[in-house]
Amino acid sequence: MCKSGSQTHPYKHTMKDFLFLHLRDLPYFRALVRGVESEYYQDLDLPSPTLDVGCGDGHFAQLTFDRKIDVGLDPWHGPIHEAGTRDVYDLLIEGDAAQSPFPDGHFASALSNSVLEHIPHIDAVLTETSRTLRAGAPFVFCVPNERYLSELDIPRRLRQTGLKKLADLYTEWFRFISRVEYANPPEVWEKRLNAAGFELVRWWHYFSPQAMRVLEWGHYFGLPSLVIHVVTRKWLLSPTRWNLKLTEKFVRKYASTAPVDDGTFTFYVARKRDT
Numbered sequence: 569m570c571k572s573g574s575q576t577h578p579y580k581h582t583m584k585d586f587l588f589l590h591l592r593d594l595p596y597f598r599a600l601v602r603g604v605e606s607e608y609y610q611d612l613d614l615p616s617p618t619l620d621v622g623c624g625d626g627h628f629a630q631l632t633f634d635r636k637i638d639v640g641l642d643p644w645h646g647p648i649h650e651a652g653t654r655d656v657y658d659l660l661i662e663g664d665a666a667q668s669p670f671p672d673g674h675f676a677s678a679l680s681n682s683v684l685e686h687i688p689h690i691d692a693v694l695t696e697t698s699r700t701l702r703a704g705a706p707f708v709f710c711v712p713n714e715r716y717l718s719e720l721d722i723p724r725r726l727r728q729t730g731l732k733k734l735a736d737l738y739t740e741w742f743r744f745i746s747r748v749e750y751a752n753p754p755e756v757w758e759k760r761l762n763a764a765g766f767e768l769v770r771w772w773h774y775f776s777p778q779a780m781r782v783l784e785w786g787h788y789f790g791l792p793s794l795v796i797h798v799v800t801r802k803w804l805l806s807p808t809r810w811n812l813k814l815t816e817k818f819v820r821k822y823a824s825t826a827p828v829d830d831g832t833f834t835f836y837v838a839r840k841r842d843t
Contacts, residue, residue: 587823589631591812597786600819601775601833605681605710606632607825608774608835612708614677621665621697621709622683626651639675641665666692673702680709682833685750694764701840707766708837715832716751717743719777720784745787754834766838773831779822780832 587603594602609632616638620629623640625647633656640657642648648662661669666689678697687693697707720742723735743751750756758768775783 584631586631587820588812588816591816591819593627593631595786596815596819597783600779600786600823601682601783602628602631603823604774604825605835608710609633609679609708612706612837614679614706614708616677617675619670619675619678619697619700620657621678621680621693622687623648623651623657623660624683626654626656628681630654630656639670641668666696668696668700670700672699674700676702676705678705678707680707682710682712684709685711686747688749690750691760691763694760694766698765698840703840703842705840706769706837707840708835710833710835711757712748712751712832713773713834714751714753715777715830716748716780719780719830719832721781722784742784742787754836757834757836761836761838765841767841769837769839771834771836772827773829773834774825774827775831775833776822776824776828777830777832779824782819782822 584606586606587599590599590602590606593599606628616635618638620637620640623629623637623642624644626640629637629640636655637657639659639661640648640651641661641663642651643662643664645662648660651657652660663669665687678701680697684690684693701707717739720739722742723739726732726735726738754768754771757771761768
């Protein structure tokens with residue numbers, strides 16, 4: 569197991585430019601972190617049948633994987649309906665991941681990309697995911713850790729001017745708008761995984777504090793994209809490389825896939841314990 573973010577995570581360098589692929593379709597701050605995460609999956613073995621817990625609109629899976637994922641599961645009608653238009657899942661289930669319709673040991677692998685931090689009843693979801701996996705099956709996921717909140721730029725600036733209470737209020741507000749129920753260190757996630765029938769194989773921190781501040785400020789600088797999305801259902805009107813040249817140049821320097829000790833997100837590789 570990786571005991572700190574300093575361990576190098578080897579991954580296959582693909583011909584795909586995941587950062588640009590995400591930039592074409594997403595606000596730049598979301599594309600930045602998703603581009604990094606897409607790279608990590610290129611070196612992970614996820615045997616079929618595979619379950620995607622919290623598949624959303626299917627955009628991430630469509631860009632990340634060169635094969636169809638067997639099952640996508642999500643509770644939200646709008647996103648999962650959109651996932652159905654992408655032809656990236658063999659089967660889509662609209663429902664609660666804590667109440668899966670599949671029998672024990674049905675899946676050979678599972679993933680959940682930046683989803684588990686949003687689920688209030690996380691222990692029930694982990695237990696149910698474990699139930700539907702075969703013994704030894706991998707379960708990979710990524711979530712923000714405690715530095716996701718402690719490295720925010722605006723609270724840091726407020727504290728420097730003595731406005732601690734306002735800094736704390738902003739931190740909670742940012743947690744609210746990003747819908748983060750959990751921003752925990754690996755030891756907390758390891759306890760959750762153990763209780764649900766998993767063992768933690770390895771983990772690494774990624775996404776530096778500097779990258780996190782780009783993400784934070786992107787929530788505000790990206791407001792015009794939100795207006796465009798409400799009107800057109802697209803985040804960008806002209807997603808060409810020429811149009812994205814300056815944005816790409818700015819964010820690429822923060823799009824490192826190298827693990828960092830003070831990373832604000834953590835990627836986990838677990839496996840279902842043998843019974």
